[in-house]
Amino acid sequence: MIDADPQANLSQSLGIDDEPMFNLYSELKKQILKEDGQLAKAIVHTKQGMDIIPASIDLGIVELEMAGLMGREYLISELLNPIVDAYDYTFIDCPHAISLLTVNALVASDFVMLPLPGEFLPLKGVYGFMRQFDIIRKKLNPRLELMGMVMTKYDERKSMNIGVKRTLEEKFENKVFQTVIRTNIQLAKAQEAGKDIFSFDRSANGAKDYRRLADELLQRSYAATAV
16 A cells, blocks of 8 residues: 555554655655655555555655656656556555645556545535546546545435435446445544554444455456456
8 A cells, every 4th residue: 555645644544653764755755856766665564464655744745846847747656666566456545635646646556446425525526536537547547447436434314425325326327336434433443543443343334344345346346357
Protein backbone atom coordinates (compact mmCIF):
# COMPACT_ATOMS: atom_id res chain seq x y z
CA MET A 1 0.00 0.00 0.00
CA ILE A 2 1.09 3.54 -0.71
CA ASP A 3 -0.10 6.44 1.42
CA ALA A 4 -0.23 9.41 -0.96
CA ASP A 5 -2.34 11.59 1.35
CA PRO A 6 -0.47 14.31 3.30
CA GLN A 7 -2.83 13.69 6.23
CA ALA A 8 -1.24 10.21 6.54
CA ASN A 9 -4.43 8.60 7.88
CA LEU A 10 -3.56 5.23 6.36
CA SER A 11 -0.06 5.26 7.85
CA GLN A 12 -1.36 6.20 11.30
CA SER A 13 -4.13 3.59 11.13
CA LEU A 14 -1.47 0.93 10.66
CA GLY A 15 0.47 2.07 13.71
CA ILE A 16 3.04 4.35 12.01
CA ASP A 17 2.84 7.40 14.26
CA ASP A 18 6.32 8.82 13.71
CA GLU A 19 7.25 9.86 10.18
CA PRO A 20 10.04 7.56 8.92
CA MET A 21 13.15 9.01 7.32
CA PHE A 22 12.28 7.30 4.06
CA ASN A 23 8.72 7.79 2.83
CA LEU A 24 6.80 8.64 -0.32
CA TYR A 25 7.82 12.28 -0.19
CA SER A 26 11.53 11.59 0.35
CA GLU A 27 11.61 9.41 -2.78
CA LEU A 28 9.44 11.75 -4.86
CA LYS A 29 11.79 14.59 -3.92
CA LYS A 30 14.73 12.58 -5.25
CA GLN A 31 12.87 11.96 -8.52
CA ILE A 32 12.16 15.67 -8.84
CA LEU A 33 15.87 16.42 -8.33
CA LYS A 34 16.87 13.64 -10.77
CA GLU A 35 18.53 11.71 -7.93
CA ASP A 36 16.88 8.31 -8.54
CA GLY A 37 14.30 7.76 -5.81
CA GLN A 38 13.81 4.19 -4.60
CA LEU A 39 10.51 3.17 -3.01
CA ALA A 40 12.09 -0.08 -1.81
CA LYS A 41 13.97 1.96 0.81
CA ALA A 42 10.70 3.35 2.15
CA ILE A 43 8.83 0.05 2.60
CA VAL A 44 7.62 -0.56 6.14
CA HIS A 45 6.60 -4.11 7.06
CA THR A 46 3.64 -3.73 9.39
CA LYS A 47 2.64 -6.10 12.17
CA GLN A 48 -0.56 -6.74 10.22
CA GLY A 49 1.54 -8.46 7.55
CA MET A 50 1.19 -5.71 4.96
CA ASP A 51 3.84 -3.55 3.33
CA ILE A 52 3.26 0.19 3.21
CA ILE A 53 5.04 3.23 1.81
CA PRO A 54 4.20 5.84 4.49
CA ALA A 55 3.11 9.38 3.78
CA SER A 56 4.74 12.59 4.95
CA ILE A 57 3.27 15.95 5.86
CA ASP A 58 5.67 17.37 3.25
CA LEU A 59 3.49 15.83 0.53
CA GLY A 60 1.44 18.98 1.02
CA ILE A 61 4.14 21.03 -0.73
CA VAL A 62 5.24 18.51 -3.34
CA GLU A 63 2.97 20.00 -5.99
CA LEU A 64 4.86 23.27 -5.81
CA GLU A 65 8.09 21.34 -6.27
CA MET A 66 6.62 19.48 -9.25
CA ALA A 67 5.47 22.67 -10.98
CA GLY A 68 7.07 23.12 -14.36
CA LEU A 69 8.71 19.67 -14.26
CA MET A 70 8.46 17.79 -17.54
CA GLY A 71 6.64 14.47 -17.06
CA ARG A 72 5.51 15.33 -13.53
CA GLU A 73 2.40 13.15 -13.94
CA TYR A 74 4.57 10.02 -14.18
CA LEU A 75 6.74 10.35 -11.05
CA ILE A 76 4.90 7.72 -8.98
CA SER A 77 4.78 5.38 -11.99
CA GLU A 78 8.55 5.64 -12.35
CA LEU A 79 9.04 4.91 -8.66
CA LEU A 80 6.68 1.93 -8.71
CA ASN A 81 8.12 0.16 -11.74
CA PRO A 82 11.03 -1.59 -9.94
CA ILE A 83 8.86 -3.06 -7.15
CA VAL A 84 5.32 -3.47 -8.48
CA ASP A 85 5.82 -7.04 -9.75
CA ALA A 86 6.66 -8.20 -6.22
CA TYR A 87 3.01 -7.78 -5.21
CA ASP A 88 -0.31 -9.21 -6.34
CA TYR A 89 -2.11 -5.96 -5.51
CA THR A 90 -0.88 -2.42 -4.86
CA PHE A 91 -3.29 0.11 -3.38
CA ILE A 92 -2.64 3.86 -3.45
CA ASP A 93 -4.56 5.93 -0.89
CA CYS A 94 -5.17 9.36 -2.40
CA PRO A 95 -6.18 12.81 -1.16
CA HIS A 96 -9.86 13.62 -1.50
CA ALA A 97 -9.28 16.48 -3.93
CA ILE A 98 -7.95 16.07 -7.45
CA SER A 99 -4.32 17.16 -7.27
CA LEU A 100 -1.02 16.30 -8.93
CA LEU A 101 -0.63 13.53 -6.35
CA THR A 102 -4.01 12.11 -7.34
CA VAL A 103 -3.17 12.44 -11.03
CA ASN A 104 0.13 10.61 -10.40
CA ALA A 105 -1.74 7.82 -8.63
CA LEU A 106 -4.28 7.50 -11.45
CA VAL A 107 -1.57 7.44 -14.10
CA ALA A 108 0.19 4.65 -12.19
CA SER A 109 -2.98 2.57 -11.72
CA ASP A 110 -5.00 0.04 -13.65
CA PHE A 111 -8.21 0.47 -11.66
CA VAL A 112 -9.94 3.00 -9.42
CA MET A 113 -11.95 2.09 -6.34
CA LEU A 114 -13.98 5.04 -5.08
CA PRO A 115 -15.34 5.06 -1.51
CA LEU A 116 -17.99 7.60 -0.54
CA PRO A 117 -20.52 8.14 2.25
CA GLY A 118 -24.19 8.04 1.34
CA GLU A 119 -24.75 11.80 1.25
CA PHE A 120 -25.60 14.17 -1.58
CA LEU A 121 -22.56 16.48 -1.44
CA PRO A 122 -20.11 13.55 -1.90
CA LEU A 123 -22.40 12.35 -4.70
CA LYS A 124 -21.90 15.66 -6.52
CA GLY A 125 -18.17 15.20 -6.02
CA VAL A 126 -18.35 11.85 -7.81
CA TYR A 127 -19.58 13.53 -10.99
CA GLY A 128 -16.69 16.00 -10.88
CA PHE A 129 -14.18 13.22 -10.26
CA MET A 130 -15.51 11.17 -13.17
CA ARG A 131 -15.00 14.10 -15.55
CA GLN A 132 -11.36 14.26 -14.44
CA PHE A 133 -11.14 10.47 -14.65
CA ASP A 134 -12.22 10.53 -18.30
CA ILE A 135 -9.65 13.23 -19.15
CA ILE A 136 -6.83 11.30 -17.47
CA ARG A 137 -7.82 8.07 -19.21
CA LYS A 138 -7.98 9.81 -22.58
CA LYS A 139 -4.75 11.79 -22.33
CA LEU A 140 -2.46 10.03 -19.85
CA ASN A 141 -3.50 6.46 -19.02
CA PRO A 142 -5.75 4.65 -21.52
CA ARG A 143 -5.67 1.40 -19.49
CA LEU A 144 -7.36 3.04 -16.48
CA GLU A 145 -10.75 1.57 -15.57
CA LEU A 146 -13.32 2.12 -12.83
CA MET A 147 -13.41 -0.96 -10.62
CA GLY A 148 -16.33 0.37 -8.65
CA MET A 149 -17.77 2.63 -5.98
CA VAL A 150 -18.17 1.61 -2.34
CA MET A 151 -20.74 3.10 0.00
CA THR A 152 -19.28 3.82 3.46
CA LYS A 153 -20.82 4.98 6.75
CA TYR A 154 -23.98 3.34 5.44
CA ASP A 155 -27.17 3.04 7.45
CA GLU A 156 -30.03 1.24 5.72
CA ARG A 157 -32.49 3.05 8.02
CA LYS A 158 -31.59 6.41 6.46
CA SER A 159 -33.52 7.33 3.32
CA MET A 160 -30.67 9.57 2.15
CA ASN A 161 -28.20 6.66 2.17
CA ILE A 162 -30.66 4.49 0.25
CA GLY A 163 -31.37 7.28 -2.24
CA VAL A 164 -27.70 7.99 -2.96
CA LYS A 165 -26.99 4.28 -3.50
CA ARG A 166 -29.95 3.98 -5.86
CA THR A 167 -28.83 7.07 -7.81
CA LEU A 168 -25.32 5.65 -8.22
CA GLU A 169 -26.67 2.30 -9.37
CA GLU A 170 -28.89 4.00 -11.96
CA LYS A 171 -26.09 6.24 -13.23
CA PHE A 172 -23.18 3.78 -13.14
CA GLU A 173 -25.02 0.45 -13.43
CA ASN A 174 -22.69 -2.42 -12.44
CA LYS A 175 -19.95 -0.13 -11.11
CA VAL A 176 -21.39 0.04 -7.58
CA PHE A 177 -20.21 -2.63 -5.15
CA GLN A 178 -23.01 -4.68 -3.63
CA THR A 179 -21.14 -4.67 -0.33
CA VAL A 180 -21.66 -1.58 1.82
CA ILE A 181 -19.58 -0.54 4.84
CA ARG A 182 -22.03 0.08 7.63
CA THR A 183 -21.57 2.77 10.25
CA ASN A 184 -19.63 1.09 13.04
CA ILE A 185 -17.89 2.71 16.01
CA GLN A 186 -15.35 -0.13 16.15
CA LEU A 187 -13.81 1.10 12.90
CA ALA A 188 -13.02 4.47 14.48
CA LYS A 189 -11.69 2.78 17.62
CA ALA A 190 -9.41 0.53 15.54
CA GLN A 191 -7.95 3.58 13.77
CA GLU A 192 -7.34 5.28 17.11
CA ALA A 193 -5.54 2.16 18.35
CA GLY A 194 -3.39 1.98 15.20
CA LYS A 195 -4.79 -1.45 14.31
CA ASP A 196 -6.71 -2.96 11.45
CA ILE A 197 -10.31 -3.87 12.24
CA PHE A 198 -9.62 -7.61 12.00
CA SER A 199 -7.01 -7.65 14.75
CA PHE A 200 -8.94 -5.08 16.82
CA ASP A 201 -12.38 -6.73 16.72
CA ARG A 202 -12.90 -9.39 14.07
CA SER A 203 -16.53 -9.93 15.18
CA ALA A 204 -17.51 -6.29 14.58
CA ASN A 205 -19.83 -5.36 11.72
CA GLY A 206 -16.98 -3.33 10.24
CA ALA A 207 -14.78 -6.43 10.03
CA LYS A 208 -17.60 -8.47 8.48
CA ASP A 209 -18.29 -5.75 5.90
CA TYR A 210 -14.65 -5.33 4.90
CA ARG A 211 -14.23 -9.11 4.61
CA ARG A 212 -17.18 -9.21 2.23
CA LEU A 213 -15.77 -6.23 0.34
CA ALA A 214 -12.42 -7.99 -0.08
CA ASP A 215 -14.19 -11.06 -1.48
CA GLU A 216 -16.20 -8.95 -3.92
CA LEU A 217 -13.11 -7.01 -4.95
CA LEU A 218 -11.30 -10.27 -5.74
CA GLN A 219 -14.23 -11.45 -7.83
CA ARG A 220 -14.39 -8.16 -9.73
CA SER A 221 -10.64 -8.03 -10.30
CA TYR A 222 -10.57 -11.60 -11.60
CA ALA A 223 -13.39 -10.77 -14.02
CA ALA A 224 -11.79 -7.49 -15.12
CA THR A 225 -8.40 -9.06 -15.86
CA ALA A 226 -9.67 -12.27 -17.47
CA VAL A 227 -8.79 -12.33 -21.17
